[in-house]
Amino acid sequence: MRPAALLCATVLALLPSIALAAAPLAPPDAGIDGLMQVYDGQVPGAAVLVLHDGQPVFRRGYGLAVVEDGSAVTPASNFRLASVSKQFTAAAVLLLVEDGRLALDQPARRWLPELPPAAAGITLRQLLSHTSGLLDYEDLMDPADTRQVHDTDVLALLAREDRLAFAPGSRYRYSNSGYALLALIVGRAAGSDFASFLQQRIFQPLGMAHTVAHQDGIDQVAQRAYGYSEVDGRWQRTDQSTTSAVLGDGGIYSSLDDLARWDAALYDDRLLSAASRKAMFSPATATTEADVTHYGFGWRLNGRMHWHSGESIGFRNVILRYPDKHLTVIVLSNRNAPEPYPLALKIARRWLDTLQ
Structure with a gap:
């Protein structure tokens, strides 16, 4: 990025940060608080943010980030x-396309x-749009091996399988394998590692100070929420699995406040060019998934709504735009549990009904 562009991006990135720093927690909302009741109290919780015209019109936490210490x-x-x-992996690829390092x-x-x-x-396009035909790496893992796999291990697993589920580009099939490979491609094309590239080119310029592609023993997650599962009526910590x-495909930690800065950057040129943003949110392939007519690059598309869920052991997340x-x-x-997508739709409806 040119020095002048970097300065402009840095200044622009401060704008949502300033707005959030000045914004108190939203006052109680009986409707939303009622929807979120299952998360409230001495149980693993949730955080909810509603942004309208770049401003946090609802911003609250419920329940516990760490059950053991309250x-x-x-x-x-x-x-x-x-x-x-x-969506961050896709953005990293698009930044390198803009740099002329990838196509x-x-x-x-x-x-x-x-x-x-x-x-x-x-092709990279097929990896981004889940049309590559790659096998799911989780199906190739040894169930008896309890060690965590990394992106390089995903490549090794796929390298041993000289077969695909279907011809590249012929159909859609959601693929965690493809996004693990994209992280490796970003690292090799950038001459660094994926986590460092995200920090230098996305998180730092946008002021996402506490967002990290987490690597155990290398970095720390500030104000970390740990994952839990309900087992026999009791909450047990289930924060990590062999694929975590x-x-x-899923290793980034972030907060409502940092994701507000990310959301702001998707409306203008502070990070990605208009052409890159158009590519990200344009239908790359049709899907057969519920509430997903098409997939873009790192985003599910359903009419005027762009969204994505995130599910792993102990965590359930969703962003609707x-x-x-x-x-x-x-x-x-x-x-x-529960899956927050239906709740997010109900929350969105409270504003959409007034914005028709």
Whole structure:
């Protein structure tokens, strides 16, 4: 990024930060508080943010971020985003396309020659849009091996399988494998590692000071919300699984306040060019998923709503965006259930009904 552009991006990134710093917690809302009642009290909780025209019109935490010591969820609590992370992986690829280091229709094997011959036809565009035909790496893991796998391990698992589920580009099939490979491609094209690239090119410029692609033993997650599952009526910490260390498909931790800065950047040129944002939110392929007519790059598309969920052991999250209304709803939770997507839709409806 040119120095002048970097200065402009830095100044712009401060704007949502200032607005959030000045915004108190939203006053109680009987309707939303009623929807979120299951998360309230001495149980694993959730955080809810509603943004309209760039301003936080509702911003509250419920329940506990750490059950063992009673730490409450706040808008600054950092949750494992799970598959909500994919939009950041896609943005990293698009930044490198803008830099001229990557091209969407390049073969993935240009950067990952370890991939088998069957993968020769797979392009970066197909990895981004879940049309590559790659096998799901979780299906290739040894169930008896309890060690955590990383993005490089995903590549090794796929390298041993000279077969695909279908011909590249012929159909849609949601693929965590593809996004793990994209993280490796970003690192190799950038000459750094994926986590460092995200920090230098996305998180720091946008003022997302506590967002991190978490690597155990390398970094710390500030104000961390730990994941829990209800087992026999009791909440047990289930924060990590064997796949929790894979970064490209789901390894980012972030908070409501940092995600507000991310949301703001999706409306202008402070991070991505207009062409890149158009590519991210344009239908790349049709899907058969519920409430998803098409998939873009790291985003599910359903009419005027752009959204993505994130589910991993101990965490359930969702972000809904209605760009034409400048409305965004984010729900992050550190528990295995319930799925927050229906709640987020109901919360969004409270504003959409007045914005028709």
